[in-house]
Amino acid sequence: MARRRLKLVTVIMMVNFFIFIIISRHSSQDKNGRHKVHIPPKPFWSELVPSPAYCNRQQQILDFHNNPVLAANYSAADVPDWLNETGVTSSPCRPNDKVTTQVKDYNSLPVRFKDFLSFMHCRSYPIMVDQPEVCKDPPFLLLAVKSLAPHFERRQAIRQSWGRAGVVANKTVVTVFLLGNTMAGDHHPDLSGMLQYEGLHHKDIIQWDYRDSFFNLTVKEVLFLEWIQNRCPGARFVFKGDDDVFVNTFRILDFLGGLSEPKARDLFVGDAITNAGPHRDKKVKYFIPESMYVGPYPPYAGGGGYLYSGDIAARLHNVSRHVALYPIDDVYTGMCLRKLGLAPEKHKGFRTFNIEEKYRSNPCAYKSLMLVHPRTPQEMIQIWAWLSSPGLKCQ
Secondary structure, eight states: OHHHHHHHHHHHHHHHHHHHHHHHHHHSOOTTSTTSOOOOSSOSSOOOOOOSSHHHHHHHHHHHHTOHHHHTTSOTTTSOGGGGOOOOOSSTTSOOTTHHHHSTTGGGSOHHHHHHHHTTTOOOOOEEEOOTTTTSSOOSEEEEEEOOTTOHHHHHHHHTTTTOOEEETTEEEEEEEEEEEOOGGGTOOOOHHHHHHHHHHHOOEEEEEEEOOSTTHHHHHHHHHHHHHHHOTTOSEEEEEETTOEEOHHHHHHHHHTOOHHHHHTOEEEEEEOSOOOBOOTTSTTBOOTTTOOSOOOOEEEEEEEEEEHHHHHHHHHHHTTSOOOSSHHHHHHHHHHHTTOOOEEOTTEETTOOOGGGTTOGGGTTTOSEESOOOHHHHHHHHHHHHOTTOOOO
């Protein structure tokens, strides 16, 4: 018994000794500095410096005012003047005259840039044509097609083919066409009477009173996101695309039907583009000067068409208020997704840059695809007839 007690006491002493050594090592500092406390080389909250690019700077301003933690580090007197440079005037949809001095090369920019910059702060426009009952019965799939007033032939081809509303493959499908207004300066013929008849007859036209231009497609995006929440919040899924694409509605419905609930809730798929940035070549349609934007683009899906859930639509609507407008709508949607901590998923069924020419007249080439761009109205009707034929057999 004495030996056992002595052995137990010895073990306890040794354990206490090792614990003492370990604690001593961690509480003391090594002469070589290996255990010294590391002090960050610079403050966590660095001084805010305005970006030289106007769109980046507008995003900095929004980030500052929408971040209570960041804003709390500044008293009202300490907030730099540039952080209050919002561009909002007494009448929200009036041109912002201040932008002429806030963009260094404003006077040398093409008219489309001046127009965008002058109205960049404007997000709300009157609705001219609405369809308040179009989603009275919440659809499984809402097809939202960006169109222009003169593009009647394209809209009619879509109605007769992939955008045929009603019940498709036992799922409810609703189609709407999204339009702005034509301006005299853009030299469009006056088609307002025809458009009014078209809207009354088909009940699928949504039109707002703003200038319908390439750079204003982002305006169409934010107005549509608000429209969904007001008129079609129960839509399970949303496809949004151009009026010169062919969409295999059968394939999309089949794809959506096979999704798990978590996957369906966070769905955003399309022809995802990564590692891209603004074009600096003035001859390119997507040219953006450095005075407007610097830095890479977030991952985004090509604007020809993409597919997302109704839940994502609601989240995009909320977060879009915190993202400064950008003149390229698909990039802007990517910016909103980035703000949500999301990114579009690439799906090989979205061919926004067409398919090989040798396959374009083969009906089976379209059976497994969701979208092909571009296609004429005649080609849309032809391809739809192929896919709708019960005799179509593909390997």
